[in-house]
Amino acid sequence: MSLLKDVSNGSTAQIAYQSRECEGTQGPLETLNRGYGSCRDFAALYAEAIRTLGFGARLVSGYLYDPSDDRLGSAGSGSTHAWVEVFVPGAGWIPFDPTNRSVGSANLIPVAVARNIPQVAPVTGSFQGEGTDLLPIEVVVRVEDQ
Secondary structure, three states: OHHHHHHHHHHHHHOEEOOOOOOOOOOHHHHHHHOEEOHHHHHHHHHHHHHHOOOEEEEEEEEEOOOOOOOOOOOOOOEEEEEEEEEEOOOEEEEEEOOOOEEOOOOEEEEEEEOOHHHHOOOOOOOOOOHHHOOOOOOOOOOOOO
């Protein structure tokens, strides 16, 4: 666990968080070279680093529950977010959020899990038509304690 935490914290200490609205994920080397990335970039980098050490890693897309609005990658209490789950023998799949240097599932609401980050994109699709054909769309995510 110490090694996994150190790798997570080390990458975050060297790379600045930067929110990006554009599609896609930077490759791990691109994130290292640029020195910044979004939560999905941090997740992709961490997963590849952990895999080189022989651990199983899968990428997770979902929501970050952040009612105090003090975590990176948060724009409110129901922000889309990406993190990694690492398989630790004897313990199973453990969530690591390298963006926020946290371990465990507190504040993380998983929606999709896959080996590669493009497979867990929160929203994908295409549109054919005229620019005037667009209709407004609004998505509201409400997270409640139960």
